[in-house]
Amino acid sequence: MMINAPDNISDLTVVKLRGTDGFELWRANIDGSADTFTNQDFGQAIAVDGAGDAFAGGWTTNAQDDSDLTVVKLSPSGTVLWRTNVDGGAADRARAVAVDPAGNAVAAGDLGSGAAVVKLSGATGAQLWSKAIGSGSTAFGVAADSSGNVAAVGSTFHNQSFDDFLVVKLAGNNGHQAWQRELKGGGTGIEEARSVRIDGAGNVIAAGMTDNTGTNGDFTVAKFNGADGTDFSLPDSDIDGITDSADNCPTVSNTDQTNTDAALAGGGASVSGDGQGDACDPDDDNDMWSDAAEATIGTNGLDNCAGTPGTGGDAWPADVNSDSFSDISDVAFLTGNFGAAVPPAPARYDIAPDSPDGFVDITDVARMTSVFGQSCS
Numbered sequence: 465m466m467i468n469a470p471d472n473i474s475d476l477t478v479v480k481l482r483g484t485d486g487f488e489l490w491r492a493n494i495d496g497s498a499d500t501f502t503n504q505d506f507g508q509a510i511a512v513d514g515a516g517d518a519f520a521g522g523w524t525t526n527a528q529d530d531s532d533l534t535v536v537k538l539s540p541s542g543t544v545l546w547r548t549n550v551d552g553g554a555a556d557r558a559r560a561v562a563v564d565p566a567g568n569a570v571a572a573g574d575l576g577s578g579a580a581v582v583k584l585s586g587a588t589g590a591q592l593w594s595k596a597i598g599s600g601s602t603a604f605g606v607a608a609d610s611s612g613n614v615a616a617v618g619s620t621f622h623n624q625s626f627d628d629f630l631v632v633k634l635a636g637n638n639g640h641q642a643w644q645r646e647l648k649g650g651g652t653g654i655e656e657a658r659s660v661r662i663d664g665a666g667n668v669i670a671a672g673m674t675d676n677t678g679t680n681g682d683f684t685v686a687k688f689n690g691a692d693g694t695d696f697s698l699p700d701s702d703i704d705g706i707t708d709s710a711d712n713c714p715t716v717s718n719t720d721q722t723n724t725d726a727a728l729a730g731g732g733a734s735v736s737g738d739g740q741g742d743a744c745d746p747d748d749d750n751d752m753w754s755d756a757a758e759a760t761i762g763t764n765g766l767d768n769c770a771g772t773p774g775t776g777g778d779a780w781p782a783d784v785n786s787d788s789f790s791d792i793s794d795v796a797f798l799t800g801n802f803g804a805a806v807p808p809a810p811a812r813y814d815i816a817p818d819s820p821d822g823f824v825d826i827t828d829v830a831r832m833t834s835v836f837g838q839s840c841s
Contacts, residue, residue: 474499474505474506475494475495475496475499475505476493476494476495476505476507476522476523477492477493477507478491478492478507478510478518478520478536478542479491479492480518480542489542490542491542492536492538492542494534494536494544496524496525496526496531496532496534497526498525498526498530499524499525503525503530503531504525505522505524505525505531505534506523506557507520507521508521508523508557508559508560508573509521509522509558509560509561511561511563512563513563513567515540516539517538517539517586518537519535519536519537519538519563520536521533521534521535521558521560521561521569522534523555523556523558523573526549527551530554530555531555531556531557532549532551533549533550533557533574533575533582534547534548534549534550534558535548535558535571535582537589546588548589548591550575552574552576552577552580553576554575554576554577555574556573556574556576557573557574558572558573558582559572559573559574559603559604560572560573560603560605561606562606562607562608563586563608564583564608564614564636565612566612567587568583568584568585568586568592569583569584569586569589570582570583570584570606570608570614571606572603572604572605572606572616572618574602577600578597578599578600578601578602579596579597579598579601579602579603579616580595580597581594581595581597581603581606581614581632582594583639593638593639594639595634597616597618597630597632597644600621601621601630602618602619602656603617604618604619604658604659604672605617605618605657605659605670607661607662607668609636609662609666610664611636611666612636613633613634613635613636613642613662613666613690614633615632615634615662615668615690616634616660617631617658617660617670617672618630619654620646626652626655627654627656628646628647628648629646629657629670629672629673629674629684629686630645630656630657631645631646631647631660631668631670631686632644633668633690643693644693645695647674647695649674649675649676649677649684650676650677651674651677652675654673654675655674655675656672657671657672658671658672658673659672662690665690666691667689667690668689668690669686669687670685670687671684671685672684685697694710695707701714701715702714702715702717703717704717704718704719712740713740713741713743713744716741716744718741718742718744722742722743723737723738723740723742723745724742724748725737725745725748725766728766728767748765749764749765749766749768749779750768751768751779751781752835753765753780753781753818754818754819756819757781757815757818757819760811760814760820761781761812761814761815761820762778762811762812763779763780763781763812764778764779767779768780769788769840778812779840782794782831782835782838783840784797784812788839788841789837789838789839789840790835790839791837794832795836797812797813798815798828801813802824802825802829803823803824803825804823805822805823806820806822809824814828815831815832816831817831
């Protein structure tokens with residue numbers, strides 16, 4: 465807010481009104497030392513702490529043609545407790561202000577060549593840290609969670625897509641960037657996030673606009689996982705909090721994303737690791753026998769060749785004698801017990817169908833001969 469001051473040039477102005485009838489209780493005008501008709505002072509945002517102190521953000525001009533990002537703290541009676549001007553060497557502006565649980569002020573806006581977030585001591589106004597978001601970007605909104613961590617939103621410029629909807633999460637203690645996400649619609653127009661809130665679970669919710677093919681500029685709300693920035697607005701078929709594009713089991717809920725065969729393969733075991741998580745991977749070792757079938761047969765469902773990973777042993781159902789080949793010697797084990805029930809015949813010879821049927825018969829021989837002459841490694 466700005467109101468013309470006695471010098472007829474606008475000031476950053478804060479006004480407190482009585483809640484019952486709107487009566488003006490007090491007014492504070494914050495004047496820049498070098499404001500002019502073309503470079504005026506302006507109040508853009510306000511936040512109030514639990515003690516009733518107000519934090520106003522905006523900009524004041526304190527050097528010719530150079531506005532400063534300005535935050536001022538006022539007591540419940542309107543007394544200025546402190547004022548901090550942050551000079552980034554350009555048209556610096558606070559566009560949003562929040563108060564963290566410790567009573568510190570967090571301001572987001574423009575500083576220098578792009579967007580920035582600045583954290584100030586609630587007691588003194590001293591700068592605790594400043595974090596530049598990126599050249600050509602602008603910040604419009606800011607919020608702090610119950611741990612003091614900060615989320616800021618705005619827009620970031622790309623030559624190919626102009627301004628994109630921008631969301632950034634910062635550590636409360638030092639401003640370290642935890643993650644940054646950008647949303648882009650199908651159009652080529654301006655896109656930006658204007659407001660942000662953090663819910664009780666620490667997730668970040670941003671509102672703004674995206675440009676989409678056929679509908680142009682649309683009212684957009686997006687929710688992001690506070691820990692890693694996963695966009696909850698993207699499809700999540702199994703509703704496990706992990707979007708389909710990042711989920712190793714997109715249709716089966718598995719929040720832990722455990723993928724045992726991939727881990728074993730990474731450790732050098734003789735298993736063909738894949739991208740499927742355990743919750744939806746029926747054949748972990750990818751040897752063409754399901755995990756359930758191998759449990760009945762007695763082979764290792766987490767190794768596709770000879771052995772418990774790295775030790776040697778019985779792993780591939782088609783390799784009865786564990787020599788890494790499926791050949792006539794393996795077929796002979798089956799034909800030597802042809803027609804027998806399991807038990808007394810060993811379950812190891814009942815390799816078909818899936819699941820095994822409890823007999824050593826033509827289905828087992830046919831399954832064995834289907835891979836005849838092949839080897840494993």
